[in-house]
Amino acid sequence: MKNIYQPDLMEVAAVQRHTADVKSVKVRFRDADCAQQFQFRVGQFGIFSSFGYGESVFNICSSSTWSDGLEFCFRKTGRVTEALWEIEEGDTIGFRGPYGNGYPVEAWKGKNLIFLGGGIAMPPIRCAIWYALENRADYGDITIVYGARTVADLVYVNELAEWSKRERVRVIQCVDPGGETPNWTGEIGFVPTVFERAQVAAENSVALVIGPPIMIKNTMPVLDRMGLPRASVYTSLENRMKCGVGKCGRCNCGPVYVCKEGPVFTMEELAALPQDY
């Protein structure tokens, strides 16, 4: 019987540095059968490990429509991410997953998509953006508002530029006041304010809002004023996890185990849960 804690081995295919402390990594399964059988839904997460240092939980930030390996993105913040920072092409890491529920991309069909992200929250939005772009006919207008503290903290800037050239895609980038550079052409301000100024229509839309708690808190009144029902606003929780399979006991938010029943919730669902996230 399978040991549920044992990872599959993956080879590092590419490493991309985004900022002073953010990198993304593309990995492929070392085992051909694993690669063949692997499937996931955008919005699900994996548990990635650096052998000798430990495991960390990251969203799988590549699209589920891509068949060549998978990608994850992280900020250097602790023991495991310090070790992952040093990995190079050809190195081996561990992967367990996919875990969690993922985004309801089927239910989003026919809708306009509003993506609101702050800082390191772009990767878990990026997978949904690419998924929608690869299934372009299934979705309506796409609005992306992405902000970071400074220009140097924005991640996936090349892809933001690429998305803005696509049909019916509007990309608005912003940085906090003082975080701009002399040649910055994006907006200056916080995500909620910049988003409100953009006057996006709420009709037939769903929103995915991921970012620091303060950004989410200040974005909700804007979405309310737009008239977007909270059942149409989604987020992904970042509760600390260890096992990913509903056993280690730390990610619960009231009666809900975020690793199994989440991490994706509507704001309406979150309102019914205790403030434990």
Add this chain to the structure above:
Amino acid sequence: MSEIISSDNLRKLAAEWIEQGVRVAAPQHAGGRVLYLPLKNSADLLLDAFIHPANSAKEFLFPKSETLYAYRVEGQDVKLVEAPGTETPQVLLGVRPCDAAAFPILDHIFNWDCADELYNRRRRNTTIVVLACSAHDANCFCTSVGLGPASERGADVLLVPLTNDTFEVRSVTEKGRSLFAGKTQTDNVAAMAAAGPEPRFAPDAVRKFSAANFEHPIWGEHALACVGCGACAHTCPTCHCFDIVDEHGERVRNWDSCQFSLFTLHASGHNPRPDQGSRQRQRILHKFSIYPDKFGEILCTGCGNCTRNCPAGLGVLPLLIAIEHEEHLPA
């Protein structure tokens, strides 16, 4: 008719098991305390004059530290090495009913959706011989959570004290029956179970209160004395939270506790449970509301170890009594 065994014969039987290579764990004196420990010498087996060991019997199915698997880093490659699986039969001898009852409760968490084979393998290879209680202390509250001094929940065999040096042997499962087959004498006397503690609170009242009062001063007030040491969780038969870390070329799971500040700390520095009050609340909610909602059972067997081992005299019981009092206050 009942089956009887003398304490001498029980010790001889334990010695036979040890001789046969069975791992036996049992209550023993250790450094001025009573602890469940691996039994080396059957003379050390403690069969009376203790209320509850300072630890719980869970560590023989869910060890404090357990290798999940090992690995070897060879240049850019990594070789995984499966943890050596132990199929050694094990007997937990003389465990209290409140320890035995924890195992069927823990079976839920280790088996919902995906099965934890490391736990299940030990569970399959373990036979549980329960020693009914003949006394209780002020910290015991098994009768408040549906158990009692001679509860058979989780037991393969129940030993009920008959005289100073004899026990009635009640086989509960086939596994238990075969363990004692041919080792007992029949008699026509039956042992009487001792009276348990008076019920101290109603779990339903606790569930109702904790579901409706996520924000309530009682959590913070009760936690003022808490030093966050986690002794409650680590000596609890049902607490099962764990961490996964790398140690010396192995990935290891170690016991963890919701009472530690790092338990829920996000990478961003945000902590949804920033103080001891919110951590105490989590422990009560998990045991009396979340677990029953998910698995239909309270995650507590009333052993009282959390209070007995708490340096501040807390544990769940004083808080549960206070909650029930609060629940019955006029609105």
